[in-house]
């Protein structure tokens with residue numbers, strides 16, 4: 470019963486088999502291998518356009534490199550106050566940009582609002598050169614609150630950003646989960662809506678360690694190859710990343726994996742709601758934020774369930790923990806077993822009935 474994160478899942482068997490198979494023989498190094506070439510070609514098909522691809526091993530590296538390509542050291546990245554880039558990357562975006570400032574905005578449901586970003590960008594900026602220059606907008610899709618932006622919401626925010634000269638980054642650590650939930654095309658959820666650079670995450674959705682920085686506007690990829698190398702994120706044996714992505718993207722495997730994770734979240738959330746637990750945020754990807762009665766939380770942990778208590782300012786208006794309740798985050802993955810969900814609900818149910 471490990472619902473601490475989708476980071477706790479292993480890789481899909483198909484990805485692992487591809488990794489083992491890719492080990493045979495020699496391959497050109499530093500991303501010049503055949504697998505990586507196939508991945509680049511397949512991503513152009515998936516996103517229906519020309520693009521540049523830079524494979525890395527972590528989502529933090531993808532985000533930090535992506536933001537470095539959009540934002541100068543004297544710039545500002547506008548993001549949600551609880552964005553991973555702001556809260557969980559130990560200053561990597563600030564480090565890789567050479568010191569840019571991350572400016573966080575509150576937003577219910579973990580999402581930025583067009584009103585707040587427009588107001589910030591329209592406000593007088595003071596007396597140059599004393600202020601940082603807003604240079605990038607970063608959206609997380611699916612968000613840290615387990616919610617998703619619709620293509621129209623992305624386009625509205627991106628249009629405001631573009632009108633003020635900002636580049637648009639999407640942290641897609643859970644891109645597939647959002648895409649499957651929305652039922653839209655990868656192109657409609659990214660570049661057609663105005664996204665310039667995408668952190669295309671695969672690690673949490675069936676790979677061991679595989680993330681891709683995808684740049685839709687080649688002019689914005691200038692020197693990203695050098696940034697990746699000097700950041701220590703160019704793997705000599707690029708096949709390690711290429712082979713994972715090759716299998717991940719083949720035959721829509723990535724979409725099937727995300728659909729399984731999302732279905733598991735829907736099942737777990739529905740089961741908890743039937744037990745009378747209040748689900749605090751919409752379940753739009755593979756994350757559940759739910760209020761558990763203290764005794765239920767204690768019983769679940771005693772039974773070995775693993776998950777985290779959660780603090781967030783993203784809850785909907787008027788939604789808060791009641792007396793004796795604790796807000797927790799439950800994350801499902803492609804391999805979340807029905808038996809684990811059933812067990813979790815049985816233990817919780819035992820308490821609910823008590």
Ligand SMILES: Cc1ncc(COP(=O)(O)O)c(C=O)c1O
Nearest residue numbers: 476527528529530553609640642
């Ligand atoms: C929304 C989001 N973005 C980025 C990351 C970064 O990924 P990593 O931990 O691989 O650096 C995570 C990690 O889980 C995440 O949840």
Ligand SMILES: C[C@@H](O)[C@H](N)C(=O)O
Nearest residue numbers: 473474475476553557
């Ligand atoms: C740091 C923590 O949020 C991690 N990114 C996760 O999603 O589990």
